[in-house]
Amino acid sequence: MKPILFLPVLLFILLPCSGQDTFSPAQRAEWLRKAEACKPKLSETVKTPQRLVSLNKNEDAFQGWEASAAGDINTLYTSSLKKQSGVVVDFGEHLTGHFSCHFNLAGNADSDAPVRVKFTFGEVPAELATPFDPYPGGLSRAWLQDEIVTIDCIPNSITIPRRLSFRYVKIELLAHSSFDFKISGMEVKAVTSVTGTAAPLAQGTPQAIADIDRVGLATLRECMQTVYEDGPKRDMRLWIGDLYLEALANTYSYKNHDLTKRCLYMLAGLAAPSGFLHATVFETPKPHPQTRQHILDYALLWNVALLDYLKTTGDRETAFDLWPVAAKQVEVAKTYIGDDLMYNEKPVWIFFDWRDGLNKQAPLQGLFVKTFNDTYELAKMLGKEKEVADLPGLTKKMIRVARQNLYDSKRGLVVSGPNKQVSYLSQVWMTLGGIFTPKEAQKALKNAMATPDAVYPGSPYGTHYMIEALIACGLEQEAKDYLVKYWGGMVQKGADTFWEVYDPNNDFLSPYKFFPVNSYCHAWSCTPVYFIRKYPQIFQK
Numbered sequence: 194m195k196p197i198l199f200l201p202v203l204l205f206i207l208l209p210c211s212g213q214d215t216f217s218p219a220q221r222a223e224w225l226r227k228a229e230a231c232k233p234k235l236s237e238t239v240k241t242p243q244r245l246v247s248l249n250k251n252e253d254a255f256q257g258w259e260a261s262a263a264g265d266i267n268t269l270y271t272s273s274l275k276k277q278s279g280v281v282v283d284f285g286e287h288l289t290g291h292f293s294c295h296f297n298l299a300g301n302a303d304s305d306a307p308v309r310v311k312f313t314f315g316e317v318p319a320e321l322a323t324p325f326d327p328y329p330g331g332l333s334r335a336w337l338q339d340e341i342v343t344i345d346c347i348p349n350s351i352t353i354p355r356r357l358s359f360r361y362v363k364i365e366l367l368a369h370s371s372f373d374f375k376i377s378g379m380e381v382k383a384v385t386s387v388t389g390t391a392a393p394l395a396q397g398t399p400q401a402i403a404d405i406d407r408v409g410l411a412t413l414r415e416c417m418q419t420v421y422e423d424g425p426k427r428d429m430r431l432w433i434g435d436l437y438l439e440a441l442a443n444t445y446s447y448k449n450h451d452l453t454k455r456c457l458y459m460l461a462g463l464a465a466p467s468g469f470l471h472a473t474v475f476e477t478p479k480p481h482p483q484t485r486q487h488i489l490d491y492a493l494l495w496n497v498a499l500l501d502y503l504k505t506t507g508d509r510e511t512a513f514d515l516w517p518v519a520a521k522q523v524e525v526a527k528t529y530i531g532d533d534l535m536y537n538e539k540p541v542w543i544f545f546d547w548r549d550g551l552n553k554q555a556p557l558q559g560l561f562v563k564t565f566n567d568t569y570e571l572a573k574m575l576g577k578e579k580e581v582a583d584l585p586g587l588t589k590k591m592i593r594v595a596r597q598n599l600y601d602s603k604r605g606l607v608v609s610g611p612n613k614q615v616s617y618l619s620q621v622w623m624t625l626g627g628i629f630t631p632k633e634a635q636k637a638l639k640n641a642m643a644t645p646d647a648v649y650p651g652s653p654y655g656t657h658y659m660i661e662a663l664i665a666c667g668l669e670q671e672a673k674d675y676l677v678k679y680w681g682g683m684v685q686k687g688a689d690t691f692w693e694v695y696d697p698n699n700d701f702l703s704p705y706k707f708f709p710v711n712s713y714c715h716a717w718s719c720t721p722v723y724f725i726r727k728y729p730q731i732f733q734k
């Protein structure tokens with residue numbers, strides 16, 4: 194009898210340690226079903242090339258290369274391709290979609306051998322002018338969009354199997370026989386899930402702002418596919434950090450709230466057995482996570498995004514449904530907090546920005562507090578506050594500890610980590626976490642900006658939160674100036690869509706050791722759309 198009596202007790206003890214799932218299979222299946230039900234249809238628009246361009250070295254151009262007009266597309270279409278190998282075609286705007294073209298005979302010789310053509314698709318000019326090999330990058334070489342096609346017999350039409358993301362395409366002949374042939378009919382079936390159009394800005398909006406808004410809208414449109422992708426060239430997938438910022442911009446522009454809902458559900462359905470959300474998930478062949486890929490700050494931001502979704506849409510059903518996931522992220526967060534109520538150094542990826550050497554201690558403390566406050570607010574809206582009754586007390590203590598340990602009141606800013614690093618993002622997250630008073634926040638942000646060796650954001654992602662913090666503490670003019678200088682800087686350097694990484698002082702900055710593999714249409718950089726439209730009194734005058 195004894196073993197039988199003991200079995201349930203034993204199971205109860207063993208299961209949580211042996212990988213028992215936090216969420217039931219039925220619950221996960223339901224979340225994924227709801228994600229699928231919100232899957233948008235992609236619209237397809239046929240786009241054709243606008244002109245030929247030549248790539249010229251120019252030290253003043255972005256990354257040292259510019260594309261200048263080099264003739265009509267018909268010049269290419271009407272004469273032999275054999276004399277034009279290396280030609281660069283400009284579609285005139287950033288496109289995401291499927292490329293096809295025709296090959297026709299020119300002259301009276303028959304096609305007697307295969308022709309091999311290399312197409313290189315680029316989002317920015319330098320991508321086409323920089324040799325890819327030997328490849329020094331840290332990510333797969335296959336992200337780069339050079340595609341070799343062999344055409345056995347001409348006439349023929351080809352379609353590149355991959356979905357591509359580009360404005361320019363370089364065409365090089367790798368092998369051919371003596372017969373002559375021409376290329377023609379190049380087109381892209383451009384795809385996006387955006388349906389509506391964004392409202393026009395107020396009359397009299399400064400041109401610099403209108404330009405930034407236009408490029409931001411194009412960036413968002415390109416990234417809104419069947420999920421909020423991070424970048425249509427790379428990584429073509431859903432990341433929590435990108436989702437949150439795209440959702441903000443979408444709220445003030447295209448208003449496709451179902452896409453936000455889909456992404457929140459998909460991430461929930463694919464959380465790890467521990468309940469910890471994966472930082473990134475894939476849609477195909479069926480939705481699955483990048484297993485064990487967690488980013489602590491991203492998991493916390495999912496809660497922030499859910500609260501924002503509820504406030505935006507009033508969709509209580511979804512928020513109720515997903516509440517257990519939000520509650521779980523708080524529990525996960527607590528495992529990274531030590532007895533001293535600061536990050537306990539337990540290993541995990543903490544992101545906040547692409548900037549080498551950025552110390553994350555202070556930013557994380559600020560985000561812990563912000564997330565706990567936001568989660569409590571969410572709980573109250575859903576009548577769930579009893580489940581997280583400890584949060585108000587905990588955040589109070591964490592604020593006190595942050596002020597004691599990180600705030601250098603003499604210098605008027607917070608420092609982070611053992612070397613007491615001064616960074617913009619430390620002040621930013623103390624501001625967003627409500628750890629500073631607005632006055633202290635103003636002083637800290639100004640002080641950081643006035644400190645020559647302070648670590649400043651290296652990507653539009655980090656810069657987004659900088660603008661948010663400047664606005665939050667009332668530094669509206671500074672927010673506007675910063676936004677215009679930073680995103681306007683990209684516009685001036687020729688951006689059709691905003692970039693993954695941008696440091697005004699270094700065009701070649703790359704987290705992947707090779708700038709051509711950076712993404713030049715990156716979701717998290719679209720947020721001027723949100724700022725400009727949410728705060729017309731700051732930006733539209």
Ligand code: RAM
Pocket residue numbers: 423424427428432433434435544693712717
């Ligand atoms: C980059 C991705 C994505 C981002 C992660 C952290 O590799 O492009 O945008 O969320 O890093």
